[in-house]
Amino acid sequence: MSTDCIFCKIANKEIPAHIVYEDDDFIAFLDIHPRAPGHVQVIPKKHYRWVWDLPNTGKGGIGDYFAVAQKIARAQQKAFGTDWILSRIVGDEVPHAHIWVFPNPEVDGDKDDFEENKKKIIAALVQ
């Protein structure tokens, strides 16, 4: 862990976030500058600089990472009534691996209503 890393602090619950999913290796929370309602960041709890730095195989590796991203995407499909879910891996804004997963801009809803969008995604995840 990098002590100055904001995403490490979110993973360690030192900074609050609108968390929608968590398991042993990954955590997913709403982006504070959403492109669309329910825009999620999926991150590994362990500190990696880039998405591509995760192990290629095994528990907590790249396959598990995108299986979590897919769970979020499928929950967003249900929560926002659309099949079209986008994703981006950029990586220069925060130096901790992160995947954006977000509904297309045509979906209904207020992208800044974090409590409501969090509730919708969590409800869809447990369906």
Place this chain on the structure above:
Amino acid sequence: MSTDCIFCKIANKEIPAHIVYEDDDFIAFLDIHPRAPGHVQVIPKKHYRWVWDLPNTGKGGIGDYFAVAQKIARAQQKAFGTDWILSRIVGDEVPHAHIWVFPNPEVDGDKDDFEENKKKIIAALVQ
């Protein structure tokens, strides 16, 4: 397979492409409208409408898919001398699952020199 699907035709070698990687389940080739040198599309050979439609587990599923995307990204890191490799999943342009994987715009090289960029990526993949 969808008979009118351009990506199914590329997967079946009915349409030529600058293929840089192929296995049982996936194929990767240079995008014809590159954002950067060595911009690759990674697609499943089987027809799925969206990336999120792939199986969540098992051979040929979402984990294997992104393990291939990671192989491409790591080859691009070597081929273009950068750690910063971006990815996008959009999905409305071609109705067959596809992931863009491409170096950041600051890398050197001619993005339209497909033969050269293909050679560089293949050379880095076999290292």
